[in-house]
Amino acid sequence: MIDLELLMLLSANAKYEPADLAVILQTDLQDVEKRIAALEEKKIICGYHTIINWDKTSEEQVTSIIYCDAIPERDHGYDNIAKKIYNYPEVESMYLTSGKSDFIIMIHGQTMKEVASFVATKLACIEGITSTSTLFVLQTYKTSGVIMKDETTTSERLLVTP
Amino acid sequence: MKLEDKLSTVVKEMKPSGIRKFFDVAKQIEDVISLGVGEPDFDTPWHIREAGIYSVEQGHTHYTENAGLPALRQQICEYYKERYQLDYAPDSDCLVTIGGSEAIDNCFRALLNPGDEVIVATPCFVSYEPTVHLTGGVVKYLQLRSEDAFKVTPEALEACITDKSKLLMINFPGNPTGGTMSEEDYAKLVPIIKKHELIVISDEIYSELIYEGKHTSLAHFDEIKDQVLIINGFSKAFAMTGWRLGYLLGPSTIIKAVTKIHQYAIMSAPTVSQYAAIEALKNGQKNVDAMRLAYKARRNLIVDGFNKMGLPTHLPKGAFYIFPDIRPTGLSSDEFCERLIKEQRVACVPGSAFGEAGAGFIRVSYASSLEEIKEALTRISQFVEQFNVKPSNT
Numbered sequence: 269m270i271d272l273e274l275l276m277l278l279s280a281n282a283k284y285e286p287a288d289l290a291v292i293l294q295t296d297l298q299d300v301e302k303r304i305a306a307l308e309e310k311k312i313i314c315g316y317h318t319i320i321n322w323d324k325t326s327e328e329q330v331t332s333i334i335y336c337d338a339i340p341e342r343d344h345g346y347d348n349i350a351k352k353i354y355n356y357p358e359v360e361s362m363y364l365t366s367g368k369s370d371f372i373i374m375i376h377g378q379t380m381k382e383v384a385s386f387v388a389t390k391l392a393c394i395e396g397i398t399s400t401s402t403l404f405v406l407q408t409y410k411t412s413g414v415i416m417k418d419e420t421t422t423s424e425r426l427l428v429t430p
Numbered sequence: 431m432k433l434e435d436k437l438s439t440v441v442k443e444m445k446p447s448g449i450r451k452f453f454d455v456a457k458q459i460e461d462v463i464s465l466g467v468g469e470p471d472f473d474t475p476w477h478i479r480e481a482g483i484y485s486v487e488q489g490h491t492h493y494t495e496n497a498g499l500p501a502l503r504q505q506i507c508e509y510y511k512e513r514y515q516l517d518y519a520p521d522s523d524c525l526v527t528i529g530g531s532e533a534i535d536n537c538f539r540a541l542l543n544p545g546d547e548v549i550v551a552t553p554c555f556v557s558y559e560p561t562v563h564l565t566g567g568v569v570k571y572l573q574l575r576s577e578d579a580f581k582v583t584p585e586a587l588e589a590c591i592t593d594k595s596k597l598l599m600i601n602f603p604g605n606p607t608g609g610t611m612s613e614e615d616y617a618k619l620v621p622i623i624k625k626h627e628l629i630v631i632s633d634e635i636y637s638e639l640i641y642e643g644k645h646t647s648l649a650h651f652d653e654i655k656d657q658v659l660i661i662n663g664f665s666k667a668f669a670m671t672g673w674r675l676g677y678l679l680g681p682s683t684i685i686k687a688v689t690k691i692h693q694y695a696i697m698s699a700p701t702v703s704q705y706a707a708i709e710a711l712k713n714g715q716k717n718v719d720a721m722r723l724a725y726k727a728r729r730n731l732i733v734d735g736f737n738k739m740g741l742p743t744h745l746p747k748g749a750f751y752i753f754p755d756i757r758p759t760g761l762s763s764d765e766f767c768e769r770l771i772k773e774q775r776v777a778c779v780p781g782s783a784f785g786e787a788g789a790g791f792i793r794v795s796y797a798s799s800l801e802e803i804k805e806a807l808t809r810i811s812q813f814v815e816q817f818n819v820k821p822s823n824t
């Protein structure tokens with residue numbers, strides 16, 4: 269139960285300090301550190317990322333979503349072929365899905381050309397891949413639960429109320 | 431002609447709200463972190479807002495039945511049955527009101543004759559006393575004490591009873607103290623309530639915000655269930671303060687009387703809010719659970735912070751307030767809050783704004799983000815440092 273609460277807190281904000289987490293979870297600092305270490309060890313916590321709105325930086329970034337079909341292999345299903353794809357550092361996320369396509373792959377690149385070249389010269393050439401369909405992201409509205417738009421949300425609450 | 435002279439005596443004698451006074455001070459200062467707010471910082475969950483919007487699109491823009499939409503009353507009664515194991519009939523035991531606030535006011539109006547006494551457990555929500563006074567009723571203060579974890583004890587209740595006692599007004603989980611009552615705590619009051627035939631008005635607006643144990647009500651005791659009126663609403667549990675929607679549950683005779691006033695004074699609660707509330711009760715529990723978890727984290731952080739500063743603070747089991755004892759600083763609660771906001775730009779509310787029993791304490795709301803609470807704690811401890819108080823470990 270504490271682990272679950274700890275995970276929820278960290279997934280909302282990875283920057284919470286262990287000392288504060290200890291107070292929040294009504295335990296001590298050592299316990300929190302031990303739990304986090306164990307969760308990392310077990311790969312339940314797999315990393316700590318920062319959510320960046322690249323559109324606001326000078327850095328050019330394109331994101332594309334690729335629907336991809338593949339022929340599963342006897343004994344291995346989709347796993348071997350998936351590995352050949354996700355090992356590319358360009359692949360940011362990858363899912364096996366039900367429905368129209370087998371895989372959904374998300375790729376970040378600096379330019380459209382770069383992404384297109386990755387699809388044409390790397391992805392589509394992997395043995396067992398039968399088709400790809402690449403969708404370029406035009407605008408990111410929300411990612412990892414965070415809305416990217418600059419709606420200045422000044423609180424409308426009055427300063428002091430009963 | 432002086433218009434002033436035309437005002438009613440009760441209104442002229444009504445004390446200015448201590449909260450209002452403080453709001454005026456806070457408004458003039460920039461970059462204030464406010465821990466003085468009595469409402470959730472969360473916006474109403476989107477699916478509930480959407481249900482409100484949809485109802486308007488559908489043309490639900492008329493009055494509803496006086497007592498509220500039958501479908502909403504049905505949901506409220508089902509919800510009370512499922513969440514709190516209490517049976518009320520949608521047709522006769524339930525009235526939908528404009529917030530808990532209207533329910534409080536109308537209960538007093540329906541039940542009090544001039545001179546009747548209302549035992550009010552204080553420090554308490556600011557509307558109880560003035561609305562009693564508007565009816566000509568008399569308030570008897572039952573002082574809640576920090577030593578008792580701000581619970582009503584049978585001795586304290588017994589001591590307030592006279593032959594004019596008619597109502598007992600309680601609020602657990604409580605504003606401003608965060609105090610709660612368990613089933614055992616209530617059990618000790620039941621014989622007294624029964625013997626003296628008191629009607630209990632139980633303001634349970636924070637019933638969903640309980641962090642340890644589960645919510646109980648005096649209405650759980652069958653022998654006095656007919657003497658208990660429950661006030662609840664959507665403001666706190668579903669973060670719906672601006673929708674102005676609450677409800678009253680109780681014995682049909684009294685509900686009927688209160689509905690009589692409601693039908694003349696109000697007509698019916700806002701229709702759009704009633705549709706949104708149906709969605710809240712049907713599909714909002716997961717939002718309530720998530721908000722509860724967030725409040726609990728904040729509570730733990732803020733209580734620890736105050737105790738480390740040397741201001742003894744009891745760990746409340748409910749609502750979203752703590753009620754630290756600021757007497758170690760040597761300041762009155764008014765002085766403390768005024769200097770705190772001027773010197774460190776943090777707003778809290780003096781305990782005395784909730785009745786004399788709150789003097790020496792301040793109400794600190796933790797309906798703010800963890801980040802804001804951390805920053806506020808840093809500022810408050812800088813403020814408290816100048817008084818050389820010793821850290822406590824309550």
Ligand SMILES: Cc1ncc(COP(=O)(O)O)c(C=O)c1O
Pocket residue numbers: 430468528529530531532555601604605633635662663664665671674675676
């Ligand atoms: C104890 C208590 N009762 C009633 C209310 C009124 O709530 P509403 O009228 O929004 O339902 C409040 C609001 O702060 C409260 O704290």
